[in-house]
Amino acid sequence: MENSTTVGTQASTESAQASEIQVVDTPAVSGMAVATPVVETPAVESQVVEAPAVAGLPVAPPITAPPVTAPPARRRAAGAVGKGPAITAGLGVLGFALEVAMLAAFVFWGFRQESPWDMVLGIGVPAIVVVLWGVFLAPRSERRLKPAVVLWVATALFLLAAVALFGANAAVLGTLMAVFSVGYFAASGYVARQAR
Numbered sequence: 001m002e003n004s005t006t007v008g009t010q011a012s013t014e015s016a017q018a019s020e021i022q023v024v025d026t027p028a029v030s031g032m033a034v035a036t037p038v039v040e041t042p043a044v045e046s047q048v049v050e051a052p053a054v055a056g057l058p059v060a061p062p063i064t065a066p067p068v069t070a071p072p073a074r075r076r077a078a079g080a081v082g083k084g085p086a087i088t089a090g091l092g093v094l095g096f097a098l099e100v101a102m103l104a105a106f107v108f109w110g111f112r113q114e115s116p117w118d119m120v121l122g123i124g125v126p127a128i129v130v131v132l133w134g135v136f137l138a139p140r141s142e143r144r145l146k147p148a149v150v151l152w153v154a155t156a157l158f159l160l161a162a163v164a165l166f167g168a169n170a171a172v173l174g175t176l177m178a179v180f181s182v183g184y185f186a187a188s189g190y191v192a193r194q195a196r
Contacts, residue, residue: 087191094184095154101177102161103129109164129157147192155185 103126110122135143137150145153158181165174 084191084194087187091184091188091191094180095188098154098158098177098180098184099133101180102158105161105165105173105177108170109168112168133157151185151188151192155181158184 106126106129107122110120110125111118113121135141136145137154138144144150159178162174162177162181165171165177
């Protein structure tokens with residue numbers, strides 16, 4: 001007992017594509033036939049539909065807003081948003097590495113001196129640098145110098161550590177210290193100028 005019916009309806013679209021509905025009888029639990037619709041719809045391109053005008057009311061033209069642009073300083077800062085935090089974090093890591101390398105350079109230089117002075121210079125010079133750094137250059141110091149002065153003093157100390165490495169006959173390490181110090185100074189100055 002097969003009782004299936006196919007009903008076709010044609011959609012009123014410009015392409016006159018047909019949508020087909022199929023009704024199939026399937027046995028149900030109570031013995032009654034149940035109709036199951038199967039709908040197949042072809043893909044239709046999206047169309048722009050204009051709403052009809054209401055009788056007596058004028059149709060307003062579409063609203064177009066001019067593009068929103070920020071002032072040049074904000075555009076420059078907005079363009080650096082994606083890169084700014086990464087560059088700043090990278091400079092922070094490089095600055096910290098240079099600080100540790102500076103202290104290691106002063107320790108290395110001090111212990112390479114003549115016998116009575118090696119302990120004094122190897123421990124004393126880095127200790128003095130740490131105290132001065134903590135008082136005048138540390139970020140949370142109450143007596144911190146202005147940011148531009150901090151950059152100049154830090155670079156001078158880094159370069160002094162490079163000179164100390166040259167004095168301890170470690171030319172390769174002194175050269176690396178000098179190159180990274182100058183690079184840090186240039187990059188930090190550039191980021192500070194972009195932030196203004």
